[in-house]
Amino acid sequence: MRQSSPDHGLPPLPDPATPTPRRLHMITWGCQMNVYDSARMADVLAPLGYAPTPSPDEADMVILNTCHIRDRAAEKVFSELGRLRGLKAGRAAAGQRMILAVAGCVAQAEGAEILARAPFVDIVLGPQTYHRLPEMVARVARAGGAVIDTSFPAEQKFDFLPEAAAPQTAGGLTAFLTVQEGCDKFCSFCVVPYTRGAEASRPAASVLAEARRLVGSGAREITLLGQNVNAYHGDAPDGGTWGLGRLIRELAEIGGLARIRYTTSHPRDMDAELIEAHAKVPALMPFLHLPVQSGSDRILSAMNRRHTVADYLALIDQLRAARPDLALSSDFIVGHPGETAADFEATLDLVRRVGFAQAFSFKYSPRPGTPAAGAGGQVAEAEKDARLQALQALLRAQQAAFNESCTGRDLPVLFTGPGRHPGQIAGRSPYLQPVHLAGPATLIGRIAPVHITAAHTNSLTGTMHTAPMPEERACA
Numbered sequence: 001m002r003q004s005s006p007d008h009g010l011p012p013l014p015d016p017a018t019p020t021p022r023r024l025h026m027i028t029w030g031c032q033m034n035v036y037d038s039a040r041m042a043d044v045l046a047p048l049g050y051a052p053t054p055s056p057d058e059a060d061m062v063i064l065n066t067c068h069i070r071d072r073a074a075e076k077v078f079s080e081l082g083r084l085r086g087l088k089a090g091r092a093a094a095g096q097r098m099i100l101a102v103a104g105c106v107a108q109a110e111g112a113e114i115l116a117r118a119p120f121v122d123i124v125l126g127p128q129t130y131h132r133l134p135e136m137v138a139r140v141a142r143a144g145g146a147v148i149d150t151s152f153p154a155e156q157k158f159d160f161l162p163e164a165a166a167p168q169t170a171g172g173l174t175a176f177l178t179v180q181e182g183c184d185k186f187c188s189f190c191v192v193p194y195t196r197g198a199e200a201s202r203p204a205a206s207v208l209a210e211a212r213r214l215v216g217s218g219a220r221e222i223t224l225l226g227q228n229v230n231a232y233h234g235d236a237p238d239g240g241t242w243g244l245g246r247l248i249r250e251l252a253e254i255g256g257l258a259r260i261r262y263t264t265s266h267p268r269d270m271d272a273e274l275i276e277a278h279a280k281v282p283a284l285m286p287f288l289h290l291p292v293q294s295g296s297d298r299i300l301s302a303m304n305r306r307h308t309v310a311d312y313l314a315l316i317d318q319l320r321a322a323r324p325d326l327a328l329s330s331d332f333i334v335g336h337p338g339e340t341a342a343d344f345e346a347t348l349d350l351v352r353r354v355g356f357a358q359a360f361s362f363k364y365s366p367r368p369g370t371p372a373a374g375a376g377g378q379v380a381e382a383e384k385d386a387r388l389q390a391l392q393a394l395l396r397a398q399q400a401a402f403n404e405s406c407t408g409r410d411l412p413v414l415f416t417g418p419g420r421h422p423g424q425i426a427g428r429s430p431y432l433q434p435v436h437l438a439g440p441a442t443l444i445g446r447i448a449p450v451h452i453t454a455a456h457t458n459s460l461t462g463t464m465h466t467a468p469m470p471e472e473r474a475c476a
């Protein structure tokens with residue numbers, strides 16, 4: 001950790017050792033792991049008196065929790081900082097102090113650059129150091145100036161964090177739980193190994209304890225998170241090591257935990273025990289996000305994905321044999337350097353062969369410092385646009401077909417909150433589709449069968465199923 005020059009001219013902060021009430025506003029970009037991290041940063045600041053506020057206007061501290069995956073990520077952060085600069089200056093003019101912190105992967109990648117371009121920022125911290133946030137706040141309070149900590153500390157941050165306060169989403173009924181962080185795969189296009197560090201897993205006992213607390217606070221569904229979640233290899237209570245399949249089996253024993261999901265997986269880490277969990281653990285939901293990125297072996301090799309199309313298809317066969325109603329999701333990048341029209345056709349072919357219930361697809365865009373950014377054979381923007389449109393049209397059609405195949409069926413729905421209209425409630429199908437229907441609010445928090453009457457682009461509508469639930473039938 002180091003400090004830059006003092007921030008002169010601002011009123012001092014209250015002593016953080018005295019927990020007077022303060023307001024914390026968080027802006028979170030990116031994946032569920034960032035949503036989880038934001039919640040844990042709020043937990044770690046709660047003993048200092050910080051409570052969440054929905055508006056930055058009245059906040060004593062604003063944290064931007066950033067994501068480096070998408071295009072122009074850093075520019076979006078600097079643009080937001082420009083807006084907050086005026087707010088901070090206005091507060092200072094009124095004799096009040098606002099701490100401004102930048103966290104997450106952009107902070108990790110651009111740490112010093114952030115303080116150079118935005119010297120009004122007080123704290124820059126990477127994803128591995130947010131357990132040190134109270135100490136950073138104290139240093140800013142004591143000495144002024146800016147603090148930057150983007151190290152990869154030897155200590156595991158999870159050993160130093162307070163207990164998670166509450167489930168993070170959908171009225172507390174669904175929760176994220178990070179079990180693994182970091183990545184050793186070094187795909188050609190990705191910054192994660194550089195910003196999140198090497199793969200590390202939390203001890204199983206710590207994961208189980210947090211899951212029990214979340215269920216005790218009302219969570220019915222937990223999504224296990226990790227950059228490579230299925231690379232999970234945590235120290236086990238019996239002195240051995242558990243993989244994700246074993247961890248899921250143990251989590252499924254927690255009374256009251258009805259649904260388990262996990263994301264994001266790498267095809268190479270999908271082992272036999274995890275595939276077996278899909279067959280044998282009813283609480284493990286039949287929906288899997290398994291990124292493939294390309295349908296061309298040549299491009300998969302250039303991406304350093306370390307699996308082939310045949311490997312991926314064989315894996316899908318095994319998974320579907322284990323859980324025939326498994327719905328699949330994936331990530332695709334079109335226009336990776338060197339991708340020809342034939343490579344792209346191979347991607348479309350893979351999509352047709354697998355059939356996805358949903359997917360995320362992006363144009364390749366270079367990330368500074370990654371191998372693909374400097375590679376030859378960059379694809380023209382117009383060509384990338386055309387390929388993305390063609391791929392997305394196919395994926396949209398598959399999603400529509402999957403949703404349509406659910407109509408007329410009876411699906412167990414976890415009701416998570418009120419719907420958009422009076423008298424409506426909303427929930428989630430096993431396949432992660434939002435479901436809306438007329439029903440009593442007393443059902444919120446319960447799982448009940450719903451007869452699906454209509455499919456929409458991204459959701460389903462239905463009616464309460466009055467007959468006993470028949471044996472669950474899958475969508476196609």
Ligand code: SF4
Pocket residue numbers: 183184185186187190191192193227228266
């Ligand atoms: S597996 Fe590849 S794409 Fe996924 S986080 Fe690691 S390097 Fe990035």
